[in-house]
Amino acid sequence: MRRTLTKHWFLVGLSVLIPSGLLLGRFGSPDLVSQAVGWIDARVVTATVLFLVAFTLASRKLMKAAKQPGPVAVACMINSVLLPLAAWPLAIQFESPDLRLGLMVAAAVPCTLSAASVWTRQAGGNDAVALLVTLVTNALCFLTTPFWIANAAGVAIDLDPAAMTLRLLLTAVLPMAIGQAVRAAPPLRNFADRFKQPLTNTAQALILTVVFAAAAEGGLQLAGVGDGAASNAKPPTGLSFVLVGLAGVSLHVVALVGGFYGSRVFGIAAVDRAAIAFAGSQKTMPVALLVATSPTMLGADDLLGPGVGAPFVVFPMLMYHTAQLFIDTAAAKYFRKETEDVAEPVTPPAADRDAVVPRT
Template identity: 45%
Template sequence: MTSVLQFVEKRWFIIGLLILIPSGFVLGARFLSDDPAQLVKQAGTVSKFLTPLVLFLMSVTLDSRKLWDAIRDPGPVAWASTTNYVLIPLAALGLLSWQQHPDFAAGLMVAASVPCTMAAASVWTRKADGNDAVSMLVTILTNSLCFLITPLWLQRGIGTSISIDVEQMILKLLYSALLPILLGQIVRLWPWLRQAADRLKTPLGVIAQICLLTIVFWAAVQGGPQLRSAQLDGVLLKAMGVVWLSVILLHTLGLVSAYVGGTVFRFTPADRVAATFAGSQKTLPIGVYIATELLQGVPFAVYPVIMFHASQLVMDTLVVDLLKLSQSPADTPKPDMPPLD
């Protein structure tokens, strides 16, 4: 019984996704009309309001005091950012022709174009005895630029098949993504607020994850009518399998490219670990926000984003142990502060 509770405690977010996604589809398919636009108008779009809250909560608990260590040696940060924001989106362009459903093609491009995770990259980096100053700086750099870079990649990848207002998307990401991130870091300038955020890091993280589950559940509810009208046959199941394989390939490419590049460029083992995770991981909140709020008429676009997130969680659990084995005790950095988990 204890082992079951420990498993649930560690994997409750994934369990929540597995429960809420099909539940949302069922509820939406049963109770919503073929056009849920009226309900959306009345209740408001959940992701529009919760995404800035999630990003603020993640940012306010992000300790950036160690960033100067990474700024003095920018090579690992530059390589990880290039892998995350150039190599992975480029590879996604090549995989678009594989996709069997236009919504999944759009979602794949969204998943590949969003920035590095806000918290997970640094958590995995610490677990593997890496330099979390590098992963933190990659997180801040890529998320700060997402309002500009992500829309340009989406325009390049799916702009011919889906109407994308690049200027409007840039503006929305500016105040829905960049501003909450900056506000969270500004709040940390006050020592007593920073101490409170650090003390409440775990509950704030739980609140952020609950908000994410709410966003995903609402997206599933809205997709219910489309799922009801669609034929869940071998063609659709094949399309799901193809896009899931695609996101696994993209994440694997990010992991391998970042690690091999770190070896070629002779990064320290700790920096190579950080570049591996920060270069390959993609954030969920911004991806879900774009897929559910900014893309119109593609109700299933959110699911490749979720597939990417779920796949990287499972894969990186195994990668942590492999990277720890690659470091000798002498290479292991002495942390300035205890790990968060």
């Protein structure tokens, strides 16, 4: 039991902090909630998380992958174009503006910052392709994410695409660039490699603080106190949460399976198709939380202080993220049967094997 809890502490944290935050907001006073979570600034937390994951992100194989850009282009197309397109008709079916917008946020954010590489290695695939897709989609998220949310969310919100673009550029892209630049110094690179797991755990713990703050405001809105711009309607029903979760799971599975088997028509080897499957279908949580919880981005009232916007927008992303943890673990074992026919099995480093919950 202890080993399981240690290995899956992030999922345990989500399971505890989400209901705790909802209960705090639902039954606590606004002043109490503000004291508990008002100090959490999602922008600062996100920038710190992205710096840490970029700082620990090894990029030695990127040049090799760049010389054969075909698989990278296919995965980027799936992640940044096809997934948002597929989410569009599903999102507009939901009556709740929060869930409509949340599903589009989940589909429009870039690839995870390291999980795709970890699972690609576990599947015996080419993790250099996954790494390059990670960097390309995250570097362009300040353009692609605002575009999809502004044009396909189907929600009447006071959205300023220019402000969102600038915020993503400063809060997501710039910290990643700084993290990789700092890593270029050999002593700092050695430090990052040596303490990779503690730094990763720190980043994940910071994510949990933002999740808790968003859940707390969700509780306030359940109590009729919140007034975020994206939540003018009554709170979503339990059935709506289930359906939006199923929609997210379906999107991920279609992108995962379609990426692996569909890219076969281009004559792409199985080791590269594994990278396409994971990098094309996985989505990052920090950028999604930044978009979903930022009042500036979604035009929500700053009820609890900086960085807390429309709370129920975060739930589709949480569901998508949690589902991809379990689905891709099984998929990696299945895809490995094909990659082993053309490549030697790849054993992830010990730090990566322990990091069951990805560094997003």
